[in-house]
Amino acid sequence: MIRFSKLCTGLLALALLAGCTTITEVPPTKKHEIGGVFRVVPGTAWNAKTTNRGEIWTVNGFGLERMAFITKVEDGKPLVTQGQDKDAPTFRADMNATDVVNLYEALLTSSGYSQIEVSNLRPHTISGQDAFRFDYTAFNRSGLAKQGMVVGLIDPEKGLNLATYEAASEHYYDASLAAAESVLASLEKI
Amino acid sequence: MTPPVKPLPPAPSRVFRTTLALGLALTAAACAGGPRADLKPGQVPAADSTEAGLWLVMDKAETRLKTSGRVIPDPELQAYVQDIVCRLAAEHCTHIRSYVVRRPGFNASMAPNGFMSVWSGLLLRCENEDQLATVIGHEISHYVRRHSVQRWEAMRDSLTAAQVFGIVTATAGVPLGGFAVLGAYGQVQAYSRDHEREADAMGFTLMSDNGYAPEAAPQLWENLIAEKDAAEEDKPDPFFASHPPSEERMQTLSELAAASDRHGTVDNSRFEALMARHRATWLEDELDLGHYAEMQVVLDRLKDSGTSPGVTWYYLGEVLRRDAEVEDKEEAVAALRRALTYDDVPAEAHRSLGLLLHRQGDHADARDAFENYLAVAPGADDRAMIEFYIKKLETKS
Numbered sequence: 001m002i003r004f005s006k007l008c009t010g011l012l013a014l015a016l017l018a019g020c021t022t023i024t025e026v027p028p029t030k031k032h033e034i035g036g037v038f039r040v041v042p043g044t045a046w047n048a049k050t051t052n053r054g055e056i057w058t059v060n061g062f063g064l065e066r067m068a069f070i071t072k073v074e075d076g077k078p079l080v081t082q083g084q085d086k087d088a089p090t091f092r093a094d095m096n097a098t099d100v101v102n103l104y105e106a107l108l109t110s111s112g113y114s115q116i117e118v119s120n121l122r123p124h125t126i127s128g129q130d131a132f133r134f135d136y137t138a139f140n141r142s143g144l145a146k147q148g149m150v151v152g153l154i155d156p157e158k159g160l161n162l163a164t165y166e167a168a169s170e171h172y173y174d175a176s177l178a179a180a181e182s183v184l185a186s187l188e189k190i
Numbered sequence: 191m192t193p194p195v196k197p198l199p200p201a202p203s204r205v206f207r208t209t210l211a212l213g214l215a216l217t218a219a220a221c222a223g224g225p226r227a228d229l230k231p232g233q234v235p236a237a238d239s240t241e242a243g244l245w246l247v248m249d250k251a252e253t254r255l256k257t258s259g260r261v262i263p264d265p266e267l268q269a270y271v272q273d274i275v276c277r278l279a280a281e282h283c284t285h286i287r288s289y290v291v292r293r294p295g296f297n298a299s300m301a302p303n304g305f306m307s308v309w310s311g312l313l314l315r316c317e318n319e320d321q322l323a324t325v326i327g328h329e330i331s332h333y334v335r336r337h338s339v340q341r342w343e344a345m346r347d348s349l350t351a352a353q354v355f356g357i358v359t360a361t362a363g364v365p366l367g368g369f370a371v372l373g374a375y376g377q378v379q380a381y382s383r384d385h386e387r388e389a390d391a392m393g394f395t396l397m398s399d400n401g402y403a404p405e406a407a408p409q410l411w412e413n414l415i416a417e418k419d420a421a422e423e424d425k426p427d428p429f430f431a432s433h434p435p436s437e438e439r440m441q442t443l444s445e446l447a448a449a450s451d452r453h454g455t456v457d458n459s460r461f462e463a464l465m466a467r468h469r470a471t472w473l474e475d476e477l478d479l480g481h482y483a484e485m486q487v488v489l490d491r492l493k494d495s496g497t498s499p500g501v502t503w504y505y506l507g508e509v510l511r512r513d514a515e516v517e518d519k520e521e522a523v524a525a526l527r528r529a530l531t532y533d534d535v536p537a538e539a540h541r542s543l544g545l546l547l548h549r550q551g552d553h554a555d556a557r558d559a560f561e562n563y564l565a566v567a568p569g570a571d572d573r574a575m576i577e578f579y580i581k582k583l584e585t586k587s
Contacts, residue, residue: 115292
């Protein structure tokens, strides 16, 4: 009986630990490396948590605004690996910027977003390497209007890498826009 | 050495057997919850009733939807669907509020308070107003027959009975509560399937009595079955499914249509004009779902109908271009070239053709396609990117 109790306690502790997410503050002035791909200057004291594909940052709360860094998506893999539709499109090494926009739209759709409008797809550079940027608006699953921007880098060795900023259109997008732009402007490829 | 013999558990006592039988009977009886009288036009539930609570919850959901931005901001489209509601619902018309929401996939829903939601993906799949009326008639039937509240009460009563059963059996030494809850859930779902059957039959009567073609009802289900077959979906467990199988619904509606002496008299020009206005946007939304096999079935049907040919062929090309399982992209190229022969083709067909040809190494034609895109859509907001592609191609030519 005692052994059974210990087992239950152990399982409960494991379950609780598995459910915990560590949130840490990113030092604003120190260069920060993400996923072995990006190096950035945070500029602001963002709160960060790691994901299986990179990191997510926020100032006021992940539901209000967030920067997400998705790194090293390999050929044949989806952008994120959890909670996705089995039919979620996957990244292919021969994709270009326009294809990645379609892939990102599919990611938003599979996350319950609707009325996705992408705009202003344009060339960009990161550490002298060809990259791209685009903006979007959409409504999330709860009907909240969202606005976002994405910087993408396709690298022959490190696959697809994205740095994104998304926030509620009302108030929050503009509130942290300068901080997000500063992070994106500081992006370097490791 | 002979291992110790483990004593057999005692045979269930008479008390236990009686408890088990009573519990099962109680759980089954709880789900039987008698049908309610149909809702009278303008009738609202008593303020202290369960039904009033459900109405309150759905009033809030309706308010949220109205402010969410999901409702398609086209007053003509919204008025059109509401007109069909009124044609079918007669004196209930002013108590049912329909909203067409922009959302891919085949779905519509009806709340007990008269709040009806119709997804754009459903409209996209309807070939005519008669098929749309089939769905709207079905949803009106749920409202009039008060299915939501009946299902809610059945669920509440069944789960309560299952919990009582669980406590009683546990007390008797054999905890069977988990099985009872599963059984209760299955029974509620069976109850739900009966409601769907009832709504199908009543919806059919509403549509066929109001000038809609009876044969449209089974045709809609036949189309959905074709989509489902293309997707090779796993069939839901029949015990836990909330809806009857599509095949059964199609068969029932076919029999009703064959026995009907009604004929369709509806002019579909208003339907087609509104669908043509939104079809490209709704197809774009479907494309983002990534369910390419199902989407191809929808597009093949549109292609056969000859409506919006440029849009249809463009999205066929897009499905084939984006589907990673389609390795040979020649068919996608052919579909896009075909799309470009029609006046209603979206400018993006040039861009997609350029992307495909670029990937195939046909740099000169890819550049031409990108240049055509910019010529047709000089204000394209991805102009800088396309010019970048062209510049890169020039260095390869």
